[in-house]
Amino acid sequence: MLACAADEIIMGRQSYLGPIDPQFQLQTSLGVQSVPAQAILDQFNRAKRECTEDRANLAVWIPSLQQYGPALLEQCEHAKALSKELVSTWLATWMFRRSRRRKEHAQAVAEALAAHEVWRTHGRPLDLVYLRSLRMKAVSLESDQQLQDKVLTVYHATMHTFGSTAATKIIENQQGRAFIKLSREVVVGMPRPPQPPQPTQPSNQEAPP
Numbered sequence: 001m002l003a004c005a006a007d008e009i010i011m012g013r014q015s016y017l018g019p020i021d022p023q024f025q026l027q028t029s030l031g032v033q034s035v036p037a038q039a040i041l042d043q044f045n046r047a048k049r050e051c052t053e054d055r056a057n058l059a060v061w062i063p064s065l066q067q068y069g070p071a072l073l074e075q076c077e078h079a080k081a082l083s084k085e086l087v088s089t090w091l092a093t094w095m096f097r098r099s100r101r102r103k104e105h106a107q108a109v110a111e112a113l114a115a116h117e118v119w120r121t122h123g124r125p126l127d128l129v130y131l132r133s134l135r136m137k138a139v140s141l142e143s144d145q146q147l148q149d150k151v152l153t154v155y156h157a158t159m160h161t162f163g164s165t166a167a168t169k170i171i172e173n174q175q176g177r178a179f180i181k182l183s184r185e186v187v188v189g190m191p192r193p194p195q196p197p198q199p200t201q202p203s204n205q206e207a208p209p
């Protein structure tokens with residue numbers, strides 16, 4: 001989503017963006033799971049349809065429906081609308097600002113990126129070729145060798161920093177000002193289990209008369 005607020009997107013051969021469909025963290029009987037908002041809505045509509053067709057299906061659907069908290073369906077609808085609204089606004093403001101039909105174009109791109117029924121998963125990679133098919137301004141990193149060297153230098157330095165320090169997030173600008181988030185190691189002392197009594201060794205000495 002943040003990449004859509006740029007004038008252009010620079011991508012290498014291994015680079016990709018992902019869909020913008022919102023995800024919800026839900027506590028389920030199997031633990032906390034990340035669930036697409038559209039999948040929640042689709043499942044609820046399927047439950048309504050199957051229970052309407054045969055009321056005996058209600059007993060099967062009740063355990064799943066009980067996991068829906070208050071207003072969850074409304075939250076899913078609002079999250080979907082907000083995701084597309086933000087991306088279309090950013091695209092119209094920046095990347096497509098010189099286009100005569102910038103709002104219409106931006107809306108079409110936002111709809112395409114948010115189509116969960118097309119991508120099936122939030123982790124689906126959207127590469128340079130696909131973004132260009134949407135007429136987004138996507139530039140190949142390999143087309144500028146000097147820029148590629150600089151980007152890869154920053155990338156490798158960052159990976160070495162993550163591997164050899166406690167840093168988990170780094171945000172730095174061109175003026176050398178940085179925000180670095182560090183992980184904190186917590187050592188928890190566990191009580192030592194009680195030791196069983198040691199058996200006494202039999203003595204080889206004879207008892208006095």
